[in-house]
Amino acid sequence: MVCPVTSENSSAPALPAALSLADARRLRADRARQVADVLRRQVRHGAFPSGVLPAEADLVREFGATRNAVRDALDLLRGEGLVERCPGVGTVVVGAKYPHPLERLLGLAETLREHGEVGNEVRTTGLITPPREIAARLGLAEGEPVVYIERLRRLNGLPLSLDLTYIPRDLGEPLLTEDLAHNDVFVLLERIAGQPLGRAELTLxxxxxxxxxxxxxxxxxxxxxMMVERLTHLADGRPVDLEFIRFRGDRITMRGTLRRGPCQ
Amino acid sequence: MVCPVTSENSSAPALPAALSLADARRLRADRARQVADVLRRQVRHGAFPSGVLPAEADLVREFGATRNAVRDALDLLRGEGLVERCPGVGTVVVGAKYPHPLERLLGLAETLREHGEVGNEVRTTGLITPPREIAARLGLAEGEPVVYIERLRRLNGLPLSLDLTYIPRDLGEPLLTEDLAHNDVFVLLERIAGQPLGRAELTLxxxxxxxxxxxxxxxxxxxxxMMVERLTHLADGRPVDLEFIRFRGDRITMRGTLRRGPCQ
Structure with missing residues (x-):
C-alpha cells in the first residue's frame, strides 16, 4: 500500500507527580520499544491481512500501554519503513519484507521464487587481478586473474541487494557468456562446473x-x-564464489534455527 | 586504539576527457566499495596486528586503485566505526567486532568467553500480562502472566546489546532470584528447568x-x-524464552555455514 507521509502533533503526556521527567521519558520509550517489537513480528508474519493495523485505541487495550507509547511504537516502525500513517485509514503496512533462510545454501531467485521475479542489472563484469586477500580466499596464486561481476538485484522491480562477486577465471569466463540478468550465479556455476555446490561460510x-x-x-x-560476505565451495571443496552482498535491511529477514548441542 | 577525529581536504581527481563526471563518480565509488569490502574483512580477521593499516600508497599499489578511491574506501570504514585516521600514525583499527556463531545455540557470555567479560545491567524485571502474540508464541493461554526482563549487556564495559526477554512464570520467577547481572539466562534456565535447552528459531x-x-x-x-528475535525451546520442545535483541551493528559479526543439500 502506498500512502502519503503526514506529520502529527501529539500533546505532551500527563506525568504522575512522583515520576521525574527523565524517568517518564525512559518508561515511555521502553514501552514503545516493547510494543514495536511485537507489532514488527505481527506485521512480518501477516497478522494484519487487510494491510491495516488495529486502531490506536485497540492497541492501547491490547498492550496495556498509554496512547503515547503506542504512537511512539508506530513511529518506530514507520522509521523502519514497515508501516505508514494514512489519513482516514489508519496505520498501513508498506514495503514487504522477504524471508531469506539461513538453513540451506540457495541463490536469490531460488530463495524468493514464491515471492516474485528476481532480475539482475549487471553493472560491471571483467577480468581483474584481485587483491591478495581475494586470491588467497579463492585458493589462487598471487596475480592469477579472476572474473569480477557486480549486480544490482531486484525483486519485482524493487532494488533488493548489490552483489560484488569474485570467481576463478576457468569458471568465471564461461559464466560471462550466460544470461546473468535472469539466472542465479549458483545455478550457472553448478552447470559449468559439472558438480553441485557444497557449503558456504558466511558472515552477517x-x-x-x-x-x-x-x-x-x-x-x-x-x-x-544487511551486509553478507559469503565464500561458496563446490561439492569437492574448491572455493569458487566469493561475494560481498549488501541487502536493503528493510526488505530482507534472515531466518534460521540453532541447536544447543554440538550435533543434535 | 583511541584517536581524535580529523577532517581532510583532498583535491579533486583529474578525469579522463572521455569519461563523464557522473561516470567517473560512479567508477570511483564502485572501486571504493570493492576496496572497503576487502579491507573490512582483513580488519575483522586481524590482518593488521599492529592496529595500523598499510599506508595509502601501499593500498593504492595493492588494489590497483586511485588514491582517491582508496581514501573513499577508508572513509567508508570510518563511517562504519571500524577505523579512524590518526595524524602522524595513519589509519588505525578502532572498536573491535566480535564473532557470534550461527551454528550453535549459546548465551552471550558463553559465546564471548574468550573475548572478555559480559556484564548485564538489569533495567527492568517484573511479572506482566503479555500481549496475545507473546503468550501464543510461548504456548500460554491468553492472560497468563509472564516474567519480563530487560537487560543492557556489556562486553568489557562497552554496550553490546539491549535484550527484551519474556519467560513463562514457572521458570521466570525462580530466575529473578538468581544473579542476572553475571549469568546468561540460558545457563540459569537449564538449571531451573532441570534439562538442557534444545533448539531456537531466530530471525535477523x-x-x-x-x-x-x-x-x-x-x-x-x-x-x-542487528536485530535478533529468538524463541528458544527446552530439549523437550517447550518454548521457554522469547527474546528481542538489539546488537550494536559495529560490535558484532554473525558467522555461519550453509550447505547446498537439504541434509548433507
Missing amino acids: EAVNADPHSAATLDAPRGAAL | EAVNADPHSAATLDAPRGAAL
Whole structure:
C-alpha cells in the first residue's frame, strides 16, 4: 500500500507527580520499544491481512500501554519503513519484507521464487587481478586473474541487494557468456562446473549504507543494510564464489534455527 | 586504539576527457566499495596486528586503485566505526567486532568467553500480562502472566546489546532470584528447568536505531543494529524464552555455514 507521509502533533503526556521527567521519558520509550517489537513480528508474519493495523485505541487495550507509547511504537516502525500513517485509514503496512533462510545454501531467485521475479542489472563484469586477500580466499596464486561481476538485484522491480562477486577465471569466463540478468550465479556455476555446490561460510553484519550504496539501492542515506560476505565451495571443496552482498535491511529477514548441542 | 577525529581536504581527481563526471563518480565509488569490502574483512580477521593499516600508497599499489578511491574506501570504514585516521600514525583499527556463531545455540557470555567479560545491567524485571502474540508464541493461554526482563549487556564495559526477554512464570520467577547481572539466562534456565535447552528459531534483521535505543546503547542516532528475535525451546520442545535483541551493528559479526543439500 502506498500512502502519503503526514506529520502529527501529539500533546505532551500527563506525568504522575512522583515520576521525574527523565524517568517518564525512559518508561515511555521502553514501552514503545516493547510494543514495536511485537507489532514488527505481527506485521512480518501477516497478522494484519487487510494491510491495516488495529486502531490506536485497540492497541492501547491490547498492550496495556498509554496512547503515547503506542504512537511512539508506530513511529518506530514507520522509521523502519514497515508501516505508514494514512489519513482516514489508519496505520498501513508498506514495503514487504522477504524471508531469506539461513538453513540451506540457495541463490536469490531460488530463495524468493514464491515471492516474485528476481532480475539482475549487471553493472560491471571483467577480468581483474584481485587483491591478495581475494586470491588467497579463492585458493589462487598471487596475480592469477579472476572474473569480477557486480549486480544490482531486484525483486519485482524493487532494488533488493548489490552483489560484488569474485570467481576463478576457468569458471568465471564461461559464466560471462550466460544470461546473468535472469539466472542465479549458483545455478550457472553448478552447470559449468559439472558438480553441485557444497557449503558456504558466511558472515552477517548490520552496517549503515554509505551515500553511494544507498543511492544505488534507492534507499535513504545511512539506511541499515544487511551486509553478507559469503565464500561458496563446490561439492569437492574448491572455493569458487566469493561475494560481498549488501541487502536493503528493510526488505530482507534472515531466518534460521540453532541447536544447543554440538550435533543434535 | 583511541584517536581524535580529523577532517581532510583532498583535491579533486583529474578525469579522463572521455569519461563523464557522473561516470567517473560512479567508477570511483564502485572501486571504493570493492576496496572497503576487502579491507573490512582483513580488519575483522586481524590482518593488521599492529592496529595500523598499510599506508595509502601501499593500498593504492595493492588494489590497483586511485588514491582517491582508496581514501573513499577508508572513509567508508570510518563511517562504519571500524577505523579512524590518526595524524602522524595513519589509519588505525578502532572498536573491535566480535564473532557470534550461527551454528550453535549459546548465551552471550558463553559465546564471548574468550573475548572478555559480559556484564548485564538489569533495567527492568517484573511479572506482566503479555500481549496475545507473546503468550501464543510461548504456548500460554491468553492472560497468563509472564516474567519480563530487560537487560543492557556489556562486553568489557562497552554496550553490546539491549535484550527484551519474556519467560513463562514457572521458570521466570525462580530466575529473578538468581544473579542476572553475571549469568546468561540460558545457563540459569537449564538449571531451573532441570534439562538442557534444545533448539531456537531466530530471525535477523538490519534496522536503524531509534533515538532512545541508540542512546541506551551509546551508539549514534540511526546506527545500524542487528536485530535478533529468538524463541528458544527446552530439549523437550517447550518454548521457554522469547527474546528481542538489539546488537550494536559495529560490535558484532554473525558467522555461519550453509550447505547446498537439504541434509548433507
